[in-house]
Amino acid sequence: MSLSVAEQLTQLDAARQLVLQDSGLYPQIVQGILPIVGANARLELRRWGADFLAETFASPLLVPQEKERLSIFILQTLKELLENQGEDNNVIKSVIQAAASIYALVFRYIISNQHDSATWDRMTAIKSNVFRRWDTASGGIRICCIKFVQRVVQVQTPGVVADPRRPEQNEVSLALVPREHPLIPPSRLEPEALGLLDRLLNVFHEETSDAILVNATLNCLGTLIRTRQNAANKIITAILNFNPLRPINSPLTPKLKVQIKSMEKTTRTVLMNVLRRSENGPFAGRIRQYIDRLAQTRFETFDEGSKKRGLPSEPTDGLDNAKRMRLGAELPDRPGPPPLPPGPVSHAQLFTLSGDRGLTSFDVTQLPIDLIVRITVPVLHRIEQPAVDAAINAVRSRYLTLKKTQAAQAQASAQLTGEDEEDYEPDFEPTEEQIVNKTDNLPPEDPLQLPPDLALGPFKLPQPPPLTPEETEQIGKGTISRVFSMMSVLEEPSAARRQKPGLNRLAGSNYDRDAWMTVITRLATRASAGLDEDDSEDDEGAESKGTIAQQIPKPSLSDGIRETLWKFVIEDFRARIPIAISWLNEEWFNDRIQSQNQGRSKASKRPPHKHYEKWMLKVLDSIVPFLDAKDKVLIRFLSEIPALDERVLDRVKGLAKDPERVTLAVNALYYLVLVRPPVREMCIDALVDLWRNFEDAKAPAAKLLKKLRPDVLNEDSANHAPPPPPTDMIKSPPPSDSKDGLPSASVKGEGIPGTANAVIAAG
Numbered sequence: 001m002s003l004s005v006a007e008q009l010t011q012l013d014a015a016r017q018l019v020l021q022d023s024g025l026y027p028q029i030v031q032g033i034l035p036i037v038g039a040n041a042r043l044e045l046r047r048w049g050a051d052f053l054a055e056t057f058a059s060p061l062l063v064p065q066e067k068e069r070l071s072i073f074i075l076q077t078l079k080e081l082l083e084n085q086g087e088d089n090n091v092i093k094s095v096i097q098a099a100a101s102i103y104a105l106v107f108r109y110i111i112s113n114q115h116d117s118a119t120w121d122r123m124t125a126i127k128s129n130v131f132r133r134w135d136t137a138s139g140g141i142r143i144c145c146i147k148f149v150q151r152v153v154q155v156q157t158p159g160v161v162a163d164p165r166r167p168e169q170n171e172v173s174l175a176l177v178p179r180e181h182p183l184i185p186p187s188r189l190e191p192e193a194l195g196l197l198d199r200l201l202n203v204f205h206e207e208t209s210d211a212i213l214v215n216a217t218l219n220c221l222g223t224l225i226r227t228r229q230n231a232a233n234k235i236i237t238a239i240l241n242f243n244p245l246r247p248i249n250s251p252l253t254p255k256l257k258v259q260i261k262s263m264e265k266t267t268r269t270v271l272m273n274v275l276r277r278s279e280n281g282p283f284a285g286r287i288r289q290y291i292d293r294l295a296q297t298r299f300e301t302f303d304e305g306s307k308k309r310g311l312p313s314e315p316t317d318g319l320d321n322a323k324r325m326r327l328g329a330e331l332p333d334r335p336g337p338p339p340l341p342p343g344p345v346s347h348a349q350l351f352t353l354s355g356d357r358g359l360t361s362f363d364v365t366q367l368p369i370d371l372i373v374r375i376t377v378p379v380l381h382r383i384e385q386p387a388v389d390a391a392i393n394a395v396r397s398r399y400l401t402l403k404k405t406q407a408a409q410a411q412a413s414a415q416l417t418g419e420d421e422e423d424y425e426p427d428f429e430p431t432e433e434q435i436v437n438k439t440d441n442l443p444p445e446d447p448l449q450l451p452p453d454l455a456l457g458p459f460k461l462p463q464p465p466p467l468t469p470e471e472t473e474q475i476g477k478g479t480i481s482r483v484f485s486m487m488s489v490l491e492e493p494s495a496a497r498r499q500k501p502g503l504n505r506l507a508g509s510n511y512d513r514d515a516w517m518t519v520i521t522r523l524a525t526r527a528s529a530g531l532d533e534d535d536s537e538d539d540e541g542a543e544s545k546g547t548i549a550q551q552i553p554k555p556s557l558s559d560g561i562r563e564t565l566w567k568f569v570i571e572d573f574r575a576r577i578p579i580a581i582s583w584l585n586e587e588w589f590n591d592r593i594q595s596q597n598q599g600r601s602k603a604s605k606r607p608p609h610k611h612y613e614k615w616m617l618k619v620l621d622s623i624v625p626f627l628d629a630k631d632k633v634l635i636r637f638l639s640e641i642p643a644l645d646e647r648v649l650d651r652v653k654g655l656a657k658d659p660e661r662v663t664l665a666v667n668a669l670y671y672l673v674l675v676r677p678p679v680r681e682m683c684i685d686a687l688v689d690l691w692r693n694f695e696d697a698k699a700p701a702a703k704l705l706k707k708l709r710p711d712v713l714n715e716d717s718a719n720h721a722p723p724p725p726p727t728d729m730i731k732s733p734p735p736s737d738s739k740d741g742l743p744s745a746s747v748k749g750e751g752i753p754g755t756a757n758a759v760i761a762a763g
Contacts, residue, residue, distance in 0.1 A: 005044050008036070012048055023061035030056060030070050039080035043088055050081065050094030057101035068109055071102035075122040082129045089138060096133075096144040099126050100151045104172040107155050110183055111176055120183045127152065143216045149196050150220035156193035157228050158186075171227070197224075197231060204242035211259035214244070215266045222270050226277070236274065236283050239267065240290050245297050257302070264298055337394045340402065350398055353391055476557040480564050483520060521583045524561035525590040525611070562615060570622045577633050580619050581640045587612040588642040616641060620651055629660050635671050644672070644679050649686045656694040666690065666700045673708065684708050 003011075012033065019025045030053070037049020053074060057067055081087060081095050106123045110116065127148075134145040159173030170176060174186050174193075203209060203217050221239070225232045244263035268291055275287045337353040352360055364372065467475070569580045594608040620637070627634055638644065638652070655665035669690075672683045688709065691701035705712055 005042050009044060009048060012036070012045075012052070016052060019056075020061075023059075023063075026056060026062050027066055027070060031073060034074065034077050038077055039084045043091075046081065046091050047088065047094075049077075050091045050098070053078070054094040054097040054101070057098055057105075064105070067102070068105040071105040072109060072119055074098070074102070075106070075119060075126070079122050079126055079129075082126060089141060092133070092137070092141055093144045096130055096141065096148050099130065100144070100148040103127075103148070103151050104155050107184070108172050108176075111178075111181070114182055117183060139210070139212055142213060146200065146213065146216045146220055149200055150224065153193045153197050153200070153231075154224060154227060156189040157231060158190070159227060194231075197234070201235065201238040204238050209246075209263075211263050214263050218263075218266045218270050222273060225270075225274055233283075236271075236287075239271065240283070240286055242267065245294070245301065261298075261302070264294060268294060337391075337398075340398060345402060350402070351395055353394060473557065473560070477560055480557075480561055483516070484564055484568055486516070517579050517582065520561065520565060521579075521586045524558050524565060524583070525586040527558060562611070566615065566618060566622070569619065573623045573626070574631075574633050577637055581637065584612060584616050584619070584641050587615060612643065613645070613647075616643075617647060617651075620648065624651055624655065627655070627661065627664065629664055631664065634664065635668050638668055638672055639675055644676070644682075646682065649679075649682060653686055653690060653694075656690055656697045659696045662694070662696045663700060666697060666704065670704050673704075688712050 015029050015033070019029050033049060033052065037045050037052075039046070041049070056062065057071065062070075078095050078099055081091060103123070106119065110120050110123075113119075130145050130148050133141055134149070135142075137145070155172055156174055158175040159171050161170050161173075161175050174190055177184055177186050177189075179186060200217060200220075203213055218239070221235050225235050244267050245260055271287050271291060274281075275284060275291075278284065338355045340349060354360060565579075565583060569576045569583075573580070591608070591610050591612045598608055623633065623637070634652075638648070649669070652665050652668050655661045655668075666687070669683045669686050673680050673687075676683075684705075687701050687704055690697040691705060691712070694701075702713060
């Protein structure tokens with residue numbers, strides 16, 4: 001027994017409520033309803049099915065992986081519904097909305113499945129059907145077509161690839177498609193998308209524009225402006241050339257007024273969002289001028305206040321000056337402030353100018369201060385200046401009268417007191433016995449009491465109690481965290497204020513982010529320089545007493561700053577690599593100065609701690625896993641740090657284990673060969689190692705070794721290639737000729753940092 005349409009709809013609604021409660025049931029429900037809501041079903045069932053599919057693929061509850069899998073199953077159903085002759089408009093609108101939601105999912109599926117041509121043919125047929133309906137269908141269907149076209153343009157244009165090694169987490173765009181893809185070649189899809197964008201923007205150039213289509217287009221263009229920077233300039237230019245108030249020249253009917261206002265509001269909203277995201281962009285000035293001009297034109301056109309009848313020229317109460325003279329009628333004057341009450345007067349009574357009991361008895365302190373400010377400021381703006389002057393004069397008059405009254409009362413009381421004192425005349429003088437008795441009644445003198453003529457010495461506050469090492473470390477960490485929290489708020493120095501590099505510049509003179517970074521790096525490197533000698537002497541004393549303890553380095557404030565600085569650099573190493581280079585240069589300079597002071601001083605026996613190599617390797621190990629094949633950060637880092645050694649080159653050679661980053665490793669070594677002569681031989685040896693031990697690096701390394709060391713290529717590298725010489729057999733460079741006893745720069749590949757731009761210009 002077949003069910004009626006009403007019963008089937010009841011069961012379908014129950015299934016819909018079920019998936020809304022548990023999103024894990026979506027795959028079963030979607031696959032189960034497709035035979036029921038197909039092209040041959042009743043109209044009510046087709047409407048329900050199309051609405052359910054549009055809702056399903058727009059829901060955030062369904063995970064993207066399931067959406068991509070289900071989108072392949074519903075393509076045939078959507079295609080049949082679109083190709084059904086005389087299909088209902090509501091069904092067509094829901095089908096186009098579902099197609100707009102699954103287009104990016106099908107596109108991602110086709111990128112990975114290059115031979116599934118049947119699925120892409122179905123999607124292409126749906127796309128062609130929607131394009132044919134774009135200009136000829138009703139208004140509601142055309143709005144859905146505009147949304148579908150926006151999705152096609154967004155998918156078929158290149159976007160930003162956040163991580164090329166994880167394409168499943170990137171936005172679906174043409175940038176993910178290989179150039180030789182057989183089904184979706186970028187050379188064909190990108191021109192199609194640009195043509196659709198021009199067709200989409202053509203609505204702004206038509207003589208008679210439909211307000212509904214214009215608003216739909218503007219709402220879709222906001223997403224393209226935000227996600228596709230290569231098309232944003234064309235879109236913003238088209239919007240700025242569009243005048244939503246253009247139909248004003250025709251007769252303004254109520255319907256036309258509503259349409260013009262809606263287009264103007266949508267245009268203004270889109271441009272304000274663009275301006276909010278890029279206040280200093282290239283179009284910021286034009287957008288502000290456009291919005292101001294639009295507001296002025298709208299005010300002049302739709303302002304109803306200026307078209308109303310003005311106030312009458314004569315008073316409405318019939319009491320003008322001439323009539324007052326004849327009739328003797330006079331308007332009552334404004335009541336003045338009430339007189340002060342007798343007796344003591346408070347400040348509230350002095351400044352109260354109203355006689356309303358309810359107003360004077362109200363407790364203003366019950367209101368919050370922000371509400372009082374919001375009420376008081378607009379009221380003060382509306383009060384006329386004569387009224388303010390009259391109130392000030394009334395308070396001043398009250399104050400002067402009250403002051404005179406108090407002065408008169410004080411003078412009268414003083415006169416009465418003086419007359420009483422003059423009337424009092426003692427009849428006898430005190431005798432000697434009375435004076436002695438009065439002296440005996442005085443309190444005994446305090447022997448510790450200071451004489452009145454002795455002045456007290458200066459008062460000094462006692463010294464605060466000394467801080468424990470734990471408290472000192474905790475306070476130092478708090479100071480470091482506050483400085484770095486301020487660093488995230490400071491802006492980058494502008495190009496006009498940025499200092500030119502050179503030896504005559506002053507570090508930290510502009511009080512910007514660069515200046516604070518200079519202070520932080522020097523606090524980390526120079527503040528505690530030489531203070532570790534006391535700890536080393538204590539350790540030697542402990543060893544002399546025969547105590548055997550594990551030598552664990554004690555954490556210091558400088559190490560805490562270094563650790564925080566390292567974390568700050570690694571959070572965004574591509575933008576903050578100049579900070580890392582400046583910091584490591586300071587570390588290298590500090591190590592050299594400490595070594596020089598160690599050579600001159602004979603008091604300390606233990607060599608100073610070396611910080612440069614430790615933190616340089618730590619920074620390098622932190623950024624190497626996140627480098628991609630096109631990163632130039634590594635080359636800049638290696639060319640501008642002051643010293644290199646075999647451990648650094650080993651980490652660069654380790655990049656060749658990833659086939660995608662072989663070119664990065666070879667280019668970095670070749671760049672060091674060109675710009676850093678002290679490490680030239682070490683880098684050539686590293687290229688030889690790449691050529692011998694890494695299969696993917698043979699071809700690029702062989703091209704360079706043909707110029708740098710051709711004799712290596714002539715050896716029998718197949719079976720009889722000799723192993724690379726061990727590191728202990730490499731000849732050490734000649735001793736340095738420097739007078740201060742420091743090792744030569746060629747020992748660790750120390751060159752002049754920051755020479756990358758000079759070498760590139762010379763090349």
